[in-house]
Amino acid sequence: MSTPATMNMSTETCSKTETIEVRVWRGTQEGEFKSYPVPRFESQTILDVVSFIQREVDETLSYRFACRVGMCGSCAMLVNGQARWTCRTHVSKVLNGSNTLEIAPLANLPVIKDLSTDMTQFFDKWASAKGQFKGANTRKDPLARVKPSSPERLAADAGIECIGCGVCYSSCDVVTWRPDYLGPAALNRAWTLTNDTRDTAKLDRLRVIAGDAGCHSCHSHFACTERCPKGISPTASIAGLKRLIGRMAAKGELT
Amino acid sequence: MSSQGIAQAKAWYWQRISAMVLALFVIVHLVIMIIAIRDGLTAAEIFSRTKGNLAFGIFYALFVLACAVHVPIGIAKISEEWLGLSAAASSLLAKALALIIVVLGLTAVWGVI
Amino acid sequence: MRAAPRRSGRAQSIAYWAFVVHRVSGLVLALFLPIHFLLLSQAIRGEAALDNALALTELPLVKFAEWGLVVLLTLHLVGGIRLILIEFGPWRGQRSGWITASVFVAAGTGFLFLYNMLVTV
Numbered sequence: 001m002s003t004p005a006t007m008n009m010s011t012e013t014c015s016k017t018e019t020i021e022v023r024v025w026r027g028t029q030e031g032e033f034k035s036y037p038v039p040r041f042e043s044q045t046i047l048d049v050v051s052f053i054q055r056e057v058d059e060t061l062s063y064r065f066a067c068r069v070g071m072c073g074s075c076a077m078l079v080n081g082q083a084r085w086t087c088r089t090h091v092s093k094v095l096n097g098s099n100t101l102e103i104a105p106l107a108n109l110p111v112i113k114d115l116s117t118d119m120t121q122f123f124d125k126w127a128s129a130k131g132q133f134k135g136a137n138t139r140k141d142p143l144a145r146v147k148p149s150s151p152e153r154l155a156a157d158a159g160i161e162c163i164g165c166g167v168c169y170s171s172c173d174v175v176t177w178r179p180d181y182l183g184p185a186a187l188n189r190a191w192t193l194t195n196d197t198r199d200t201a202k203l204d205r206l207r208v209i210a211g212d213a214g215c216h217s218c219h220s221h222f223a224c225t226e227r228c229p230k231g232i233s234p235t236a237s238i239a240g241l242k243r244l245i246g247r248m249a250a251k252g253e254l255t
Numbered sequence: 256m257s258s259q260g261i262a263q264a265k266a267w268y269w270q271r272i273s274a275m276v277l278a279l280f281v282i283v284h285l286v287i288m289i290i291a292i293r294d295g296l297t298a299a300e301i302f303s304r305t306k307g308n309l310a311f312g313i314f315y316a317l318f319v320l321a322c323a324v325h326v327p328i329g330i331a332k333i334s335e336e337w338l339g340l341s342a343a344a345s346s347l348l349a350k351a352l353a354l355i356i357v358v359l360g361l362t363a364v365w366g367v368i
Numbered sequence: 369m370r371a372a373p374r375r376s377g378r379a380q381s382i383a384y385w386a387f388v389v390h391r392v393s394g395l396v397l398a399l400f401l402p403i404h405f406l407l408l409s410q411a412i413r414g415e416a417a418l419d420n421a422l423a424l425t426e427l428p429l430v431k432f433a434e435w436g437l438v439v440l441l442t443l444h445l446v447g448g449i450r451l452i453l454i455e456f457g458p459w460r461g462q463r464s465g466w467i468t469a470s471v472f473v474a475a476g477t478g479f480l481f482l483y484n485m486l487v488t489v
Contacts, residue, residue, distance in 0.1 A: 173384070177336045210260030212342055216267045217332075219391075220454055222383035222462045235462075239455045242267060249264035271455065274448050281445050285477060288438065293484045296425045298411065298418035319405075326398045333395060352398075359405035366411030366418075 018099070020091070022049055024061065025104040028111050033102065034058075046086035046094070047075050050103060050115065063115040070229070073165025077115050078104040083170040085229050106170040122166050122185070129186040129208055133193060134201035144198045156195035159188045159237045161230045168224035168234055180213040184224035184234030187215055191237035194244065203254075206245055210254060215241040259342075266328050273325035280318045305367040312368040319360030327352040383462040386470075390447040393440040400437055431485060439478040446470035 018040040023033040036053045047065055054061040065075040070088040077086050079094055080102050094101065109117035137144060146153055168184040169175055175183050182190075190209050193199050209215050218238045225233040248254040287304075294300050305311050327349035334340040334348055410421040424430050450466035 174336070207260050210264050212259055212263060214260070214263065216263045217336075219387050220383065220451065220462075221387050222381055225462070226381050226383075233459075233461070235454075236459050239459075242455055245260070245264045246268040246271075249261050250268060254261050254264060271452060274452060278445060278449060278452075281441060285438065285442065285445075289477070289480050289484055292434075292481060296422050298415040298422060301408075301411075301418070302415065322401065326394075326401065329391075329394050330398055333391065355402055356405075359402055359409065362412065363405040363408035366409045 020049075020095070021100045022053065023100065023102045024050070024053060024115070025111075026061070026114055028113055031111075031114075033104075040091065040099075042092075044091045046077070046079050046084070046089045046091060046101070046103065049091060049101065050077075050086060061115070062113040071163070073163040073167075073229075076106055076165045076167050076170070078102075078107060078170070083107070083167040083227050085165065085167070088229065106166055108170050108172065108175045109166065117166075119166060122169050122183070123164070125182045125186045126164070126189060129182045129190045129214075130201055130205040131186055131189040131193065132201075133196065133199055135198050136200045137198065146197060150197075152195040152197055155237075155240060156192040159192045159232050159234070162188055162192075162232055163230065165229065167227050167229060168232075171223040171227045173221055173223065174217050174219065178213060178217055181217050182209070182213055182215075184218075184238070187218070187241060188232060188234040188237040191241050194241070206241075206248065206254065209241055210245045210249070215245065218242075266331075269324055270328040273321045273328075276321045277318075277325055280314070280321060283314070284318070301367060308368065312364060315364045315367075316361060319356065319364060322360065323353045323356040326356060381462075382464055382467055386447055386450070386467045389443055389470075390451070393444040393447075396440055397437065397444060435478060435482050435485065438481045439474050442474040442477040443470050446473050 019037045020040045022036045022038050024036060025031060026034045036057055038049050038052055038057075041048075047068055050061070050063050051065075054063065063075075063077070065087060066072045068075070068087040070085055073085065075086040076083060078084075079086065079089055081104075083106055084094075086103075091101070103115065105111045105115045105117045109119060109122065112118050148154075148157075162185060164185060166185070168188075172181070172184055174181050187209065190205055194202055194205060215238045218235070220235055220239070222235050225235045228234070245254065291300065291304070330352055331345040331349040334345045335342065340348065407421050407424075408418075411418040425434065446466065447470045450463050450470065453460075453463055453466065
């Protein structure tokens with residue numbers, strides 16, 4: 001299977017003879033940055049760059065991608081130190097006058113090899129924050145009626161588009177400082193579910209969220225909000241969780 | 256498990272409540288300090304304001320108590336995140352600090368009133 | 369050979385620095401507080417005892433520290449109000465206007481204090 005993009009890169013006559021120097025992390029937890037020269041094109045994404053290196057220069061480079069159109073979140077990596085979707089990051093956007101790039105695996109996650117990280121802890125925390133919908137209705141019950149303009153639904157909608165790419169998790173200082181911290185994605189999902197009026201697991205979920213490694217460890221650095229490619233603000237969701245849990249604890253409802 | 260959650264939630268809202276109280280106290284204190292420093296810092300200068308002044312006494316006593324709530328909670332979080340203390344150790348540190356603030360603070364208030 | 373890179377410290381956002389200032393100022397103030405109380409509680413021993421302790425405030429280093437603490441207290445105060453608004457107020461993002469305000473108010477307060485401290489009647 002070949003992509004038209006890389007086919008064109010090697011056979012097309014470059015109007016520019018510009019080359020960029022791309023430093024790519026090679027190794028696992030320990031390793032080094034290796035430099036690769038890559039032809040520069042006008043419309044070029046970081047994913048194009050990585051694919052070029054793996055297909056034309058060094059086939060031993062390990063990296064991950066799938067949809068390459070900004071839907072799946074698989075291609076997230078550190079580009080010049082910032083977590084991004086590489087398929088939706090144009091080289092022109094991050095070069096900033098220089099001609100070098102640095103590409104590394106997502107932070108806060110164990111490195112499997114080169115640019116691929118082990119996302120297990122990310123999804124484990126999602127699960128332990130009870131990030132799954134639990135309903136009481138069966139197919140025999142009438143459809144639930146949820147008003148789209150209700151405050152709960154608006155709150156849920158603000159965070160519902162998360163695709164679990166790990167960019168926010170990778171950007172969070174608190175995740176770095178407290179390895180057990182649930183993280184922005186898991187907490188954001190917990191918030192959207194808490195605001196789903198059909199969900200029945202609210203109390204169980206909030207008990208976990210209120211715990212040591214939960215929402216109270218967020219110090220509103222906003223890194224997650226700044227980096228989220230979907231424009232979600234986990235900081236806002238976590239603030240909502242803090243208020244809700246605070247109210248419930250004060251009223252003795254958080255048993 | 257949930258007792259931990261309740262403790263965390265309470266620490267969170269007590270710190271915010273004490274913060275809101277302290278905001279008012281601190282503004283007043285800053286004004287007093289800026290005025291007071293004009294005449295230099297001497298015992299006489301301080302006593303001229305504080306001696307026998309019950310309002311002052313109550314104000315600063317409450318200020319000390321609010322600090323005793325607010326400061327330890329913050330220090331506990333810092334010690335957990337940056338010093339790697341366990342939840343139990345940071346909680347102990349917080350309680351010790353609260354005691355120190357109350358004792359030293361109220362002694363200071365008593366001294367100047 | 370080196371360890372895998374963390375997220376770069378270079379491009380930290382303004383909200384991150386607001387956090388650092390808030391935490392460090394709080395820490396410094398917390399460490400100062402017992403000293404502050406110990407000094408003032410010398411008043412129990414009488415006016416002379418307090419004056420003795422306050423003689424320290426003649427030192428230029430102490431004067432600088434006093435000014436510094438006033439600035440840190442103001443930064444912590446205004447930054448704290450920002451956090452209360454973020455956690456309890458209507459959602460308006462990271463409220464960077466308040467970060468700017470904290471710098472200006474702290475600078476102003478610091479200036480007023482310094483002026484009053486150095487320009488004696």
